[in-house]
Amino acid sequence: NAGVTQTPKFQVLKTGQSMTLQCAQDMNHEYMSWYRQDPGMGLRLIHYSVGAGITDQGEVPNGYNVSRSTTEDFPLRLLSAAPSQTSVYFCASRGVADRGSEQYFGPGTRLTVT
Amino acid sequence: QQQVKQSPQSLIVQKGGISIINCAYENTAFDYFPWYQQFPGKGPALLIAIRPDVSEKKEGRFTISFNKSAKQFSLHIMDSQPGDSATYFCAARGYNQGGKLIFGQGTELSVKP
Numbered sequence: 120n121a122g123v124t125q126t127p128k129f130q131v132l133k134t135g136q137s138m139t140l141q142c143a144q145d146m147n148h149e150y151m152s153w154y155r156q157d158p159g160m161g162l163r164l165i166h167y168s169v170g171a172g173i174t175d176q177g178e179v180p181n182g183y184n185v186s187r188s189t190t191e192d193f194p195l196r197l198l199s200a201a202p203s204q205t206s207v208y209f210c211a212s213r214g215v216a217d218r219g220s221e222q223y224f225g226p227g228t229r230l231t232v233t
Numbered sequence: 234q235q236q237v238k239q240s241p242q243s244l245i246v247q248k249g250g251i252s253i254i255n256c257a258y259e260n261t262a263f264d265y266f267p268w269y270q271q272f273p274g275k276g277p278a279l280l281i282a283i284r285p286d287v288s289e290k291k292e293g294r295f296t297i298s299f300n301k302s303a304k305q306f307s308l309h310i311m312d313s314q315p316g317d318s319a320t321y322f323c324a325a326r327g328y329n330q331g332g333k334l335i336f337g338q339g340t341e342l343s344v345k346p
Contacts, residue, residue: 123276150332152333152334154336159242159338159339160338161237161239161322161336161337161338161339162277162322162336162339163336164333164334164335167332167333169332177333178335209276209277211276211334213332215332221267221279221282222267222279222334223279224269224276224277224278225276226274226275226276227274227275227276
């Protein structure tokens with residue numbers, strides 16, 4: 120199993136540009152989520168999904184869109200990048216059958232918006 | 234509103250010493266409390282987790298202490314080693330939270346040889 124994979128690893132955008140961060144998992148996990156990590160702020164939840172076709176907002180959803188057309192993929196879209204979106208983004212997944220099931224994280228995407 | 238508060242923000246410990254990181258939460262619906270370890274350039278990885286029906290859980294050199302009445306839990310790293318140098322996050326998840334895992338702010342631990 121590759122686990123949770125993210126692409127790209129690094130990205131530089133100009134203000135106003137759009138892009139999609141890709142996330143895929145091969146563990147047949149129902150639950151997937153996106154976090155951003157900023158110094159002193161911990162990991163903050165952007166959006167999450169409990170299954171294909173179902174998504175919901177987390178703590179900091181503004182400026183981001185998501186969709187879940189398959190169990191495996193959960194892309195994060197930035198429609199019009201802003202410098203405040205400079206961050207490290209992590210995708211995560213877990214099964215939902217067990218309430219205490221482990222959440223697995225991808226390696227992250229480091230995004231810089233100039 | 235920060236639902237999970239973590240301290241200290243950074244910690245320096247000598248090799249062989251005990252590292253202690255504390256977390257406090259507000260939501261009494263939280264029923265799962267994991268700790269994650271993150272090395273530079275990597276994603277967080279589950280280290281140890283506890284449920285509120287026990288007051289302590291130990292795995293090797295890592296122990297979680299849990300105080301339900303005070304709504305606090307802590308991570309103790311015994312015999313700290315330079316290889317333990319990493320960022321540690323506490324987190325919490327509740328049965329009525331839609332499966333969301335809420336993280337503390339993180340603690341950067343440095344273990345000096």
